[in-house]
Amino acid sequence: MVCPDIGWVYSLSLLSLGVTAMVVGLAYALGQVLNNPQFNVWAKTEIYQVFVSFFIVILVLFVHDSFCSFRYSDLAGLAGGGQEYAHPEIGADDNMMDSAGKYLANVGHFIKTEMRAARALYGVAEEASRYSRTPCMPAITFCLYGTSGYSVRPYQGLSSWVQVLGTSLYTDTASYLTVLIQMALLAFISGGGIMAYLPFAIIIRSLPMMRQFGGGLLAICIALFIIYPALLVAESLFWNPYNMLGDAGWGTLVDAADGISRGFQYVPPLEAGGALALAMTLASALSVVDIAAAIGVAASAGIVSLAVMIHGLTDVWTLSELEKAVGISMQAASISFLSATFLFSLNIIAIGASARELGRLLGQEVDLSRLMQVI
Amino acid sequence: MRRMPFALLALLFLIPASFSDGPLYMTGCCPDEALGAGAAPDQVIAYASQRLDVCNPDGTARISCVVEETMHGGTGCCLPYGGLDTDGDRIEYARANPGDCGTWPYDPVITPCTVERPGGDIMPGSETPAPTRTPGPPPPDWVPIALLAALTGLGVLMIFYLLSYLVDAEHMRAMATSEMWQVFITAVMIAGFVGADAFAGEVVAPAFGEAFLPPGEESMKHTEYAVIFTEEMADYQWGMLKDFTNKVVVPMGSLSALNGNCWLFGVAFSFSGCSSINVPFSSASLAARTMSVAVLALNSQLVLLKVASGFFFPVLLPIGLFLRTFHVTRGTGGFLIAFAISFYFVYPLGVLITQGFYDSVGVGEPEFPDINAVTAAESWAVETMVSTFDVPAECDPFKTYDYPETDEFEGYGYTQKQINRLLKEELVDRLLYIFMIGGVFTPALNVLIALSVIRPLARVFGTEVDVSALARIS
Numbered sequence: 001m002v003c004p005d006i007g008w009v010y011s012l013s014l015l016s017l018g019v020t021a022m023v024v025g026l027a028y029a030l031g032q033v034l035n036n037p038q039f040n041v042w043a044k045t046e047i048y049q050v051f052v053s054f055f056i057v058i059l060v061l062f063v064h065d066s067f068c069s070f071r072y073s074d075l076a077g078l079a080g081g082g083q084e085y086a087h088p089e090i091g092a093d094d095n096m097m098d099s100a101g102k103y104l105a106n107v108g109h110f111i112k113t114e115m116r117a118a119r120a121l122y123g124v125a126e127e128a129s130r131y132s133r134t135p136c137m138p139a140i141t142f143c144l145y146g147t148s149g150y151s152v153r154p155y156q157g158l159s160s161w162v163q164v165l166g167t168s169l170y171t172d173t174a175s176y177l178t179v180l181i182q183m184a185l186l187a188f189i190s191g192g193g194i195m196a197y198l199p200f201a202i203i204i205r206s207l208p209m210m211r212q213f214g215g216g217l218l219a220i221c222i223a224l225f226i227i228y229p230a231l232l233v234a235e236s237l238f239w240n241p242y243n244m245l246g247d248a249g250w251g252t253l254v255d256a257a258d259g260i261s262r263g264f265q266y267v268p269p270l271e272a273g274g275a276l277a278l279a280m281t282l283a284s285a286l287s288v289v290d291i292a293a294a295i296g297v298a299a300s301a302g303i304v305s306l307a308v309m310i311h312g313l314t315d316v317w318t319l320s321e322l323e324k325a326v327g328i329s330m331q332a333a334s335i336s337f338l339s340a341t342f343l344f345s346l347n348i349i350a351i352g353a354s355a356r357e358l359g360r361l362l363g364q365e366v367d368l369s370r371l372m373q374v375i
Numbered sequence: 376m377r378r379m380p381f382a383l384l385a386l387l388f389l390i391p392a393s394f395s396d397g398p399l400y401m402t403g404c405c406p407d408e409a410l411g412a413g414a415a416p417d418q419v420i421a422y423a424s425q426r427l428d429v430c431n432p433d434g435t436a437r438i439s440c441v442v443e444e445t446m447h448g449g450t451g452c453c454l455p456y457g458g459l460d461t462d463g464d465r466i467e468y469a470r471a472n473p474g475d476c477g478t479w480p481y482d483p484v485i486t487p488c489t490v491e492r493p494g495g496d497i498m499p500g501s502e503t504p505a506p507t508r509t510p511g512p513p514p515p516d517w518v519p520i521a522l523l524a525a526l527t528g529l530g531v532l533m534i535f536y537l538l539s540y541l542v543d544a545e546h547m548r549a550m551a552t553s554e555m556w557q558v559f560i561t562a563v564m565i566a567g568f569v570g571a572d573a574f575a576g577e578v579v580a581p582a583f584g585e586a587f588l589p590p591g592e593e594s595m596k597h598t599e600y601a602v603i604f605t606e607e608m609a610d611y612q613w614g615m616l617k618d619f620t621n622k623v624v625v626p627m628g629s630l631s632a633l634n635g636n637c638w639l640f641g642v643a644f645s646f647s648g649c650s651s652i653n654v655p656f657s658s659a660s661l662a663a664r665t666m667s668v669a670v671l672a673l674n675s676q677l678v679l680l681k682v683a684s685g686f687f688f689p690v691l692l693p694i695g696l697f698l699r700t701f702h703v704t705r706g707t708g709g710f711l712i713a714f715a716i717s718f719y720f721v722y723p724l725g726v727l728i729t730q731g732f733y734d735s736v737g738v739g740e741p742e743f744p745d746i747n748a749v750t751a752a753e754s755w756a757v758e759t760m761v762s763t764f765d766v767p768a769e770c771d772p773f774k775t776y777d778y779p780e781t782d783e784f785e786g787y788g789y790t791q792k793q794i795n796r797l798l799k800e801e802l803v804d805r806l807l808y809i810f811m812i813g814g815v816f817t818p819a820l821n822v823l824i825a826l827s828v829i830r831p832l833a834r835v836f837g838t839e840v841d842v843s844a845l846a847r848i849s
Contacts, residue, residue: 149635234686357703361703
């Protein structure tokens with residue numbers, strides 16, 4: 001987020017001032033020629049308002065330039081230390097625009113990590129819920145006559161977690177889109193394009209019956225260009241979603257987000273080990289029948305799942321780990337919603353209220369006649 | 376949990392002080408009921424039926440607390456390094472015997488039990504209930520910021536006043552003079568807010584939650600009480616949700632998925648005698664999803680409380696006080712003040728009051744049924760080699776008719792049995808109250824109360840702003 005070069009706005013504002021002053025001057029001259037006092041009164045009023053508009057615009061541009069000069073470390077000092085961010089890091093020398101952008105990036109990173117975690121856990125729960133075991137019965141037939149017996153999906157109930165995580169994912173998606181919208185809005189604002197309305201407002205504010213509209217334009221520019229970034233910086237100084245979740249919770253969330261390829265511990269180690277040990281015990285006898293019995297027992301115990309599990313013994317989800325991660329994910333989903341949607345709504349309300357108040361103020365005649373006389 | 380005796384709670388806070396003479400890297404998470412009244416360090420403990428997670432933030436100490444009625448079978452709370460079981464026999468727990476602690480049959484996770492002092496000594500520590508959440512940095516003090524805002528407003532007005540002499544503008548002088556009264560009113564407001572903050576923290580909040588005062592603390596802010604209440608409630612509901620999932624939804628799903636196959640020389644039959652259990656299973660699954668919404672709502676309430684104390688009051692209130700000093704921005708300032716007051720005072724106090732209403736109804740612990748379902752840990756050992764098609768569960772897919780049972784559900788089939796379990800009032804009524812009232816209704820009520828106060832307060836302080844958008848989000 002680089003502070004834009006708004007020198008052209010200064011130039012355009014001067015041009016607007018000149019053009020408007022010329023128009024007012026022409027109206028005054030016309031009033032004199034036609035001996036129409038209304039033209040004269042209007043011209044005398046508007047010449048002051050033109051300079052007032054110009055002064056307001058210069059003030060807005062000056063405040064914006066100062067945003068590019070204030071350092072985040074200075075503001076953090078006022079706020080008792082501020083917050084630490086790492087995704088990306090908000091440097092001590094970052095100006096207000098950069099700080100606001102990086103704050104949004106941090107919130108976006110948080111939400112995206114939560115989305116990835118919810119997606120990974122969704123997959124694990126879905127996969128676990130579909131796990132099915134079909135032992136041959138009776139096992140002594142060694143499935144020679146087909147897979148007769150019963151099949152079971154012992155974790156089918158985890159499909160409820162799938163629904164829960166689906167709800168989290170839905171909330172996270174809305175939150176993430178909100179953050180992206182905010183980042184786009186901030187980029188649009190900091191790009192400086194909106195400043196083009198300012199010189200326009202100088203002219204419009206002095207046209208007949210257009211003062212309120214011109215004042216409204218000024219108010220919108222002030223609210224978006226100054227108040228919105230200031231609100232974001234203020235939030236960054238006092239609110240950190242990572243601190244809400246805590247280091248342990250964040251670590252769990254990151255592990256879950258990176259664990260999309262991890263499997264699930266379908267057969268607990270002890271049970272699988274016990275079955276294998278039993279099979280080996282049976283196989284210690286040398287007769288063919290005994291060996292066949294060992295194979296049958298091992299097959300009944302789920303030797304395939306055992307092999308799969310041994311392959312991923314150290315990197316599979318257990319049920320308790322999955323539950324804990326789901327709990328952390330739900331906390332993160334709430335934090336994401338508050339950080340992105342609620343605070344954004346608050347910002348919009350504040351901007352709207354400010355724009356309305358400022359519009360009322362700027363849409364009226366500013367009476368600084370004495371000051372203008374001195375100048 | 377809600378009816379735990381406060382004396383017991385106070386006692387368990389005394390236990391670490393009674394025999395520990397140094398800080399413990401303790402992250403135990405045993406529930407309060409895990410400690411019996413008068414429990415000494417080597418005494419065994421009564422347990423509550425609640426499972427908690429392992430807490431291990433820094434790796435130097437760990438307590439696993441999975442709790443059930445007995446140490447033998449099921450789950451047990453791991454006493455750190457020694458204790459007595461219910462029969463008075465010595466039980467040794469340590470890093471050397473991790474197998475003594477565990478949870479079965481659903482998840483035989485072995486978790487070691489160790490408690491270490493900072494110096495590395497192993498000692499029988501106490502199961503001081505430590506928070507399962509990271510406390511986070513304390514909220515900034517709002518008073519200096521508010522005073523700074525008021526002084527800044529005064530400074531600006533003084534500049535205007537001096538400028539009025541420079542430009543000889545009488546009306547400017549009059550404006551500055553009249554606005555200085557607003558600075559005085561702002562100072563009075565700050566004094567009022569300080570008093571209200573103290574009143575809320577010292578008088579109102581302790582009336583609701585004095586027993587939750589952490590050890591060593593003499594007082595807490597009302598927002599901290601509300602945060603603790605909400606954290607406890609959220610953790611409690613999360614535990615209930617996990618129990619409901621592990622004890623009802625998962626086994627019921629397993630039962631409903633039982634399928635029988637019979638294959639003989641190319642002729643095959645498939646039996647789905649238990650498929651009708653999908654009816655109660657889908658209801659249970661939907662109930663779990665609804666419970667998760669309640670947990671999300673409570674977590675959101677928790678976050679909002681922390682945002683209110685950490686951002687709204689320290690930031691929005693001073694900005695509002697500053698803006699209110701000037702006539703042209705009085706409306707905006709009034710709105711910000713109203714918003715900050717509403718979420719700093721009204722919202723936490725609302726949380727405490729509605730929690731009191733919730734606690735006043737004596738709802739017991741939900742009684743989860745014991746569903747005999749086939750699990751992944753089922754041992755299909757030698758005896759099944761020659762057995763018939765016996766299914767080790769309370770539903771047999773090969774029996775495609777809904778046969779009557781002879782137990783307490785006499786006259787009902789296996790599907791109706793599950794339905795009756797799900798609808799048992801000791802389960803469903805209590806869960807409904809815990810989640811729908813405690814988790815959905817009260818958080819929504821708290822937010823609506825806070826938002827409804829903003830409008831009249833904003834009128835008092837100078838403007839009227841439409842906050843219906845926020846109400847719709849809530």
